[in-house]
């Protein structure tokens with residue numbers, strides 16, 4: 221035998237011994253499980269980062285967002301428009317240095333298509349305290365079908381560095397029970 | 409032709425060492441240590457800022473110093489050190505001369521010039537873009553130029569590594585196949601070529617873009633940048649595993665159980681890594697689910713398999729080496745009676761454990777397409793990679809330095825009593841640090857974030873109250889590890905510049921015992937393998953159970969969040 225520092229002598233292409241072979245087989249089987257879980261979750265699981273993906277001109281995306289805001293606006297919070305879209309709606313969330321627009325008021329259990337994009341640099345959509353994270357890339361529209369499963373108040377932290385005020389970039393989402401009174405008015 | 413005086417004979421190992429190899433290893437090691445010092449000072453500053461109880465730096469300096477930390481550590485420290493490893497694994501291990509030493513020095517100068525240019529841009533606030541520099545964030549053109557110079561230098565060194573292998577073979581400086589350590593070094597070098605080509609593909613256009621000459625797409629940049637960023641991590645892994653085999657051999661005479669298995673595992677790294685940038689893009693809008701699933705796993709996770717194989721063969725080779733020399737009692741006598749006071753040995757063991765248990769398990773789990781939804785850009789990510797590249801790679805590099813200084817620099821290790829505990833401090837600190845960071849990330853705490861009290865934000869954000877405590881533990885661990893890092897720098901710099909030669913008596917100076925009295929050569933021929941690795945089988949069994957548990961706990965966590973698709 222030899223150490224890793226010495227040249228092996230003779231033919232070293234030899235069958236492995238039992239323990240080593242056993243471990244290689246177990247490890248390989250585990251690797252197949254690791255792979256199989258991903259397609260399996262696409263079929264059976266409820267959380268996938270698939271989405272509807274398209275390239276988009278940042279200005280076009282901003283225009284869609286402002287149309288969306290004008291259609292469903294119910295108020296303002298800290299100068300940010302608040303929007304209460306109906307269940308099933310296409311929802312637009314625009315990231316830019318250093319704000320998320322608009323504030324969203326959603327209904328628990330309803331599905332929305334949440335479109336994420338950026339007007340300038342990369343941003344990170346991180347819903348707290350749920351801990352859902354998606355990359356927001358300028359020039360790309362990420363349409364995620366999302367269903368809030370709990371009522372309450374949530375924040376959107378930016379978790380991709382986007383310049384000197386990155387840490388001040390926080391948005392807001394309010395989720396209401398169907399029967400509950402709206403936080404921001406509007407709704408009915 | 410080379411004159412005979414170009415070589416010296418190593419009195420310890422009997423290896424013939426090319427003086428040019430000596431000098432190049434020294435130069436690159438010194439550059440690596442300087443980078444480590446810069447990156448280390450930055451680490452403490454960043455750490456004390458992220459610890460909200462101290463919140464040291466102002467915001468602009470936080471992001472600036474974080475950029476410095478990432479570049480100085482991940483790029484300059486690690487790559488300069490790897491250049492030294494490449495010279496060692498080719499010229500020294502194979503008794504050969506360095507091919508084209510003059511070109512090697514040109515490469516070194518290029519790399520130093522590039523690094524200085526980048527540091528200059530970062531410290532003067534002209535590159536506050538973090539080390540990933542995602543476009544359209546823009547740095548000064550000289551920043552990109554500096555990286556290009558550095559990369560060209562590294563590419564030249566990598567080519568010289570291959571040229572030296574050819575020289576050694578042609579001049580018959582060794583017999584049979586190259587040793588496993590050199591083989592591993594060669595795979596690191598091949599991956600380095602792939603990496604540096606990606607680097608050219610991303611930084612040259614970005615340089616032109618910063619001059620306003622060409623357009624850049626933000627998502628395409630991320631794709632190619634991670635072709636560089638991820639495969640460079642695979643260089644680190646291949647270099648680290650080679651050092652595991654090297655340290656195993658040097659410290660306790662670990663044997664190679666089966667050359668075929670270990671070498672095949674190295675080859676898997678080369679074959680299945682180049683596109684693995686995918687796991688950085690799992691929640692990006694630019695790629696389809698099929699693309700993500702395929703490119704993050706190639707259906708079989710064969711690079712993960714390779715690491716799991718080395719995770720067995722390295723400790724198993726150590727166990728077998730010890731058993732063959734008489735430590736045969738029970739499952740773990742070979743571990744109990746091992747030289748725990750040898751910093752090369754303790755660094756090796758901790759590197760294997762931290763890389764596998766903390767870095768490996770978390771990395772594969774977070775690199776799963778869907779689980780990435782609850783990990784991307786949270787503190788879980790730096791928690792993971794400080795376990796791989798710091799607790800794993802950097803610690804292995806530290807351990808091997810304690811052998812390189814006596815063997816190459818011919819000096820005793822200064823402050824030996826401190827050095828003996830250095831790997832313990834660093835390992836315990838890094839374990840606390842990266843576990844706490846990972847844990848904070850499961851609550852959604854973001855990475856690269858100046859202020860998670862959100863004082864300047866329009867809306868208040870509430871994290872779980874446990875987060876404050878966890879960040880305290882993170883700071884404690886980070887400071888312990890920094891102390892370990894400081895001892896490493898102090899001792900190595902002192903040893904090299906003011907250290908006593910090997911033969912002299914010195915207070916607080918010493919060399920690892922295994923250098924003075926190398927472990928006896930392993931028995932010739934094939935050994936009886938029965939029971940030779942049973943302790944390791946138990947250890948990897950524990951590892952697999954931990955892996956399975958962590959992996960499925962994360963699926964469980966994922967299943968509890970909002971439906972999204």
Ligand code: HEM
Nearest residue numbers: 451454455478481482538539798802855856857886889890
């Ligand atoms: C005692 C040693 C170290 C400590 C205490 C430390 C601490 C930290 C901290 C607190 C962060 C900031 C995380 C964030 O805000 O997102 C960080 C980031 C980072 N560290 Fe370290 N670190 C250490 C050593 C290293 C080493 C040796 C390397 C590489 C070889 C390294 C590579 C990185 C990288 C690449 C980042 C990410 C920077 C970014 O997100 O742009 N660190 N480290």
Ligand SMILES: [Cu+2]
Nearest residue numbers: 343378382389
């Ligand atoms: Cu942002």
Ligand SMILES: [Cu+2]
Nearest residue numbers: 378380382386
């Ligand atoms: Cu940001």
